[in-house]
Amino acid sequence: MSFVIGRGSDAETVQAGHVGQYRALDGSEGADLYVDLDGPHAMLVVGKRGYGKSFTMGVLAEELARTSGVAPVVVDPMGAFSTLADGGDDETVPADVVETPTITADVLDPRSWCSLLGLSPESGAGGLVWEAAQRTHSLEAMAESLEASDAPEADVRAARNHIRLARSWDVFDPDGLDGAALSGTEITVLDVSGLDSAPMNAVCRGIGEALYRARVDERIDRLPWLLIDEAHTFFDGVAQQALRTILTRGRAPGVSLVLATQRPSAVSETAISQSDVLISHRLTSEADLEALSAAQPTYMNESLDDRLPTDPGEVVVIDDATETIHAAQVRLRKTPHGGGSPSARDVVDLE
Numbered sequence: 001m002s003f004v005i006g007r008g009s010d011a012e013t014v015q016a017g018h019v020g021q022y023r024a025l026d027g028s029e030g031a032d033l034y035v036d037l038d039g040p041h042a043m044l045v046v047g048k049r050g051y052g053k054s055f056t057m058g059v060l061a062e063e064l065a066r067t068s069g070v071a072p073v074v075v076d077p078m079g080a081f082s083t084l085a086d087g088g089d090d091e092t093v094p095a096d097v098v099e100t101p102t103i104t105a106d107v108l109d110p111r112s113w114c115s116l117l118g119l120s121p122e123s124g125a126g127g128l129v130w131e132a133a134q135r136t137h138s139l140e141a142m143a144e145s146l147e148a149s150d151a152p153e154a155d156v157r158a159a160r161n162h163i164r165l166a167r168s169w170d171v172f173d174p175d176g177l178d179g180a181a182l183s184g185t186e187i188t189v190l191d192v193s194g195l196d197s198a199p200m201n202a203v204c205r206g207i208g209e210a211l212y213r214a215r216v217d218e219r220i221d222r223l224p225w226l227l228i229d230e231a232h233t234f235f236d237g238v239a240q241q242a243l244r245t246i247l248t249r250g251r252a253p254g255v256s257l258v259l260a261t262q263r264p265s266a267v268s269e270t271a272i273s274q275s276d277v278l279i280s281h282r283l284t285s286e287a288d289l290e291a292l293s294a295a296q297p298t299y300m301n302e303s304l305d306d307r308l309p310t311d312p313g314e315v316v317v318i319d320d321a322t323e324t325i326h327a328a329q330v331r332l333r334k335t336p337h338g339g340g341s342p343s344a345r346d347v348v349d350l351e
């Protein structure tokens with residue numbers, strides 16, 4: 001029996017992930033720390049650059065990949081998680097890396113199409129894109145429907161150019177990833193690192209909606225866990241809508257979200273207030289500390305900044321389910337860590 005974050009003390013550690021050890025006040029390591037992977041959760045992993053957010057997310061990903069009944073999916077904007085598939089010294093993690101993830105065009109509603117292409121729905125071209133998205137289900141069909149329009153040629157030309165831009169991203173495909181394709185037992189890593197912010201957001205939105213809808217419509221049995229690194233990138237664009245839906249309504253259909261960001265002040269307030277587990281690495285920026293302090297739970301007696309850790313891999317965990325706070329050291333990765341900063345000394349060693 002151990003303490004399991006999100007579940008409570010004296011809990012069984014089945015369907016729980018081993019993420020590290022408690023950290024005593026003198027810095028020594030204590031008992032093992034587990035996180036509940038059985039029920040749905042919204043987790044937020046925050047911390048200044050280089051203090052271990054991606055590493056911690058990788059540890060969670062490794063644990064999810066080896067947990068039954070869940071369908072873990074990572075949206076990987078830095079290309080740091082494909083190493084999950086490389087295996088470790090003595091253990092392998094079942095992982096499937098999708099290097100060019102695609103989604104279907106109809107996951108975006110007409111308004112989102114306009115915002116994705118930077119068009120005002122009130123403009124001539126925006127209105128045409130809106131109508132095309134409303135009437136059709138693929139990018140091809142959207143392009144064709146523009147040609148049949150009797151709108152002014154200048155508007156049609158502008159709309160055509162924007163649709164052409166969307167086609168050049170190569171992220172829309174009528175056979176794009178759906179809930180079924182994403183709900184395997186292995187962890188699916190979607191490498192979006194080669195994409196600009198707009199198509200990256202479109203993919204994230206499509207994946208979030210596909211997983212959520214598949215559970216609401218009872219088309220998949222396993223409980224999806226969507227892990228998103230650099231989450232602030234997605235609260236700036238069209239992905240935001242899907243992430244908000246999961247944060248506010250994901251619990252009932254059993255969809256979990258793990259967001260990692262170095263800028264908690266740049267993810268929405270919803271992301272902070274709806275998270276039931278907050279894992280905080282070192283943070284120093286005034287704005288970020290304020291964003292977290294504003295959502296600081298009433299059971300937290302002292303200020304959060306007084307408790308924040310100082311070294312990479314050290315965390316403070318605020319568990320809303322059990323209303324407890326824990327100081328811990330995140331365990332080492334079993335698969336290679338794909339993030340981290342390059343060092344000039346490593347280059348010299350190679351020469």
Ligand SMILES: Nc1ncnc2c1ncn2[C@@H]1O[C@H](COP(=O)(O)OP(=O)(O)OP(=O)(O)O)[C@@H](O)[C@H]1O
Nearest residue numbers: 048049050051052053054055312313330331339340
């Ligand atoms: N739990 C840990 N145990 C040991 N070392 C760690 C741990 N977590 C992080 N580190 C070390 O810190 C380095 C930086 O970690 P990581 O790449 O996860 O930072 P980050 O906060 O995600 O940074 P960025 O914002 O640049 O992505 C790692 O390469 C690793 O050397």
